[in-house]
Amino acid sequence: MSVKLSETEDEILQYIKKFSEDELKPLAREIDSSMQIPERIIKRMKDLGFFSIYIPEKYGGNGLSFTLLVRIIEEMSKACASTALILDGALTLFAEPLIMFGSEDLKKRYLPRVANGSVGGLAITEPGAGSDAASIRTTAVKKGDKFMVNGSKIFVTNGRTSDFFVFDAVTSPGKGSKGITTFVAEKDTPGLRISRDIHKMGIRGSSTVEMVFNDMEIPEENMVGELDQGFKVIMNTLDAGRIGIAAQAIGIAQGALDEAIQYMKQRKQFGKSISEFQGLQFMIADMATRIEASRALTYDAAELWEKKSGDSVRISSMAKLFASDTAMSVTTDCVQLFGGYGYTVDFDAERHMRDAKITQIYEGTNQIQRLIIAREILKQ
Numbered sequence: 001m002s003v004k005l006s007e008t009e010d011e012i013l014q015y016i017k018k019f020s021e022d023e024l025k026p027l028a029r030e031i032d033s034s035m036q037i038p039e040r041i042i043k044r045m046k047d048l049g050f051f052s053i054y055i056p057e058k059y060g061g062n063g064l065s066f067t068l069l070v071r072i073i074e075e076m077s078k079a080c081a082s083t084a085l086i087l088d089g090a091l092t093l094f095a096e097p098l099i100m101f102g103s104e105d106l107k108k109r110y111l112p113r114v115a116n117g118s119v120g121g122l123a124i125t126e127p128g129a130g131s132d133a134a135s136i137r138t139t140a141v142k143k144g145d146k147f148m149v150n151g152s153k154i155f156v157t158n159g160r161t162s163d164f165f166v167f168d169a170v171t172s173p174g175k176g177s178k179g180i181t182t183f184v185a186e187k188d189t190p191g192l193r194i195s196r197d198i199h200k201m202g203i204r205g206s207s208t209v210e211m212v213f214n215d216m217e218i219p220e221e222n223m224v225g226e227l228d229q230g231f232k233v234i235m236n237t238l239d240a241g242r243i244g245i246a247a248q249a250i251g252i253a254q255g256a257l258d259e260a261i262q263y264m265k266q267r268k269q270f271g272k273s274i275s276e277f278q279g280l281q282f283m284i285a286d287m288a289t290r291i292e293a294s295r296a297l298t299y300d301a302a303e304l305w306e307k308k309s310g311d312s313v314r315i316s317s318m319a320k321l322f323a324s325d326t327a328m329s330v331t332t333d334c335v336q337l338f339g340g341y342g343y344t345v346d347f348d349a350e351r352h353m354r355d356a357k358i359t360q361i362y363e364g365t366n367q368i369q370r371l372i373i374a375r376e377i378l379k380q
């Protein structure tokens with residue numbers, strides 16, 4: 001499926017595609033097994049200006065489209081979903097809420113740093129508050145011109161890689177979603193401590209941490225948006241974030257399918273390539289169709305997001321739901337196409353399958369996406 005990109009954007013995309021194939025893909029298995037992305041890869045992404053692409057020109061970026069960002073995340077995820085997540089997290093989860101709701105001061109302080117390659121993250125989930133994001137217990141109590149923050153966050157993507165985080169806390173207890181405020185915290189703020197690295201089934205190169213806030217002082221200028229309006233900031237951020245996850249899912253699925261097709265052409269059984277068996281050809285046709293349909297929904301969602309269309313919420317949830325379910329089924333079938341070899345770590349099929357699973361869970365599980373889609377439809 002083609003989508004409108006300017007000539008410059010297309011050149012950037014082709015360049016990133018080449019970087020992903022030539023430099024990232026050969027390292028992906030090692031990134032998975034060592035649970036670490038080599039510093040030189042992150043530095044290379046910084047040097048090549050990956051992080052500046054989506055940051056507005058006024059704040060030191062290139063001001064290119066959200067659609068381009070989505071296409072980049074897709075390309076990188078074909079090679080390595082963990083590395084793609086660094087960029088996705090920094091731009092859709094940290095920069096986007098500042099672009100949408102940040103004061104001029106916050107934008108000037110943080111967006112140029114992101115454009116220069118400083119990574120950020122979003123910390124909203126807590127041990128007792130996942131899908132029910134309004135039930136957080138972290139508190140921010142006003143003391144003069146500062147807030148005193150206490151509590152903890154779990155499952156923070158880019159935890160070790162980030163220099164700063166957007167996080168939310170209760171500022172008016174008892175008011176539920178209407179008593180939550182969003183802030184920015186620097187990683188080295190006294191009172192902020194990463195308490196645990198979380199080891200995972202997939203996207204193992206991506207750092208996921210638990211963090212604790214113990215009398216952490218945050219200046220009131222670090223508020224993102226208005227006091228007690230933070231839930232809106234978070235929900236809007238996730239609407240954009242879901243499109244990034246849909247793109248990640250498409251990349252994982254396409255990467256797995258490309259490798260399976262290559263394997264099928266050279267693997268011979270019963271005197272012919274297994275790609276000649278019609279039973280397997282039907283599987284390929286179904287997989288490719290679902291991937292293409294995921295693309296159509298996701299690119300549509302990206303365009304609606306750019307236009308700030310009212311339909312953006314419904315379509316971004318549909319894109320995330322459909323693309324992630326597609327990624328899970330396609331990668332599972334790709335393991336099957338490799339036969340016994342698909343079950344070994346000698347091929348990437350099993351890694352893609354493990355990586356795919358998270359796309360059905362984070363940034364709102366697929367059960368939550370169905371609730372959002374139904375709510376949006378019934379509201380019309």
Ligand SMILES: Cc1cc2nc3c(=O)[nH]c(=O)nc-3n(C[C@H](O)[C@H](O)[C@H](O)COP(=O)(O)OP(=O)(O)OC[C@H]3O[C@@H](n4cnc5c(N)ncnc54)[C@H](O)[C@@H]3O)c2cc1C
Nearest residue numbers: 122123124125130131155156157208361362363364365367
């Ligand atoms: C690798 C990884 C990275 C992550 N990155 C981040 C991050 O960067 N920042 C961040 O803040 N969070 C992050 N998360 C957290 C993630 O978004 C949550 O795990 C997710 O939203 C689900 O919350 P939970 O784990 O508490 O599950 P729960 O909310 O406890 O859900 C358990 C099950 O119940 C279902 N369920 C819950 N409520 C309903 C309902 N009303 N109707 C039907 N079914 C329901 C869920 O779908 C799920 O199947 C990450 C998680 C992981 C694993």
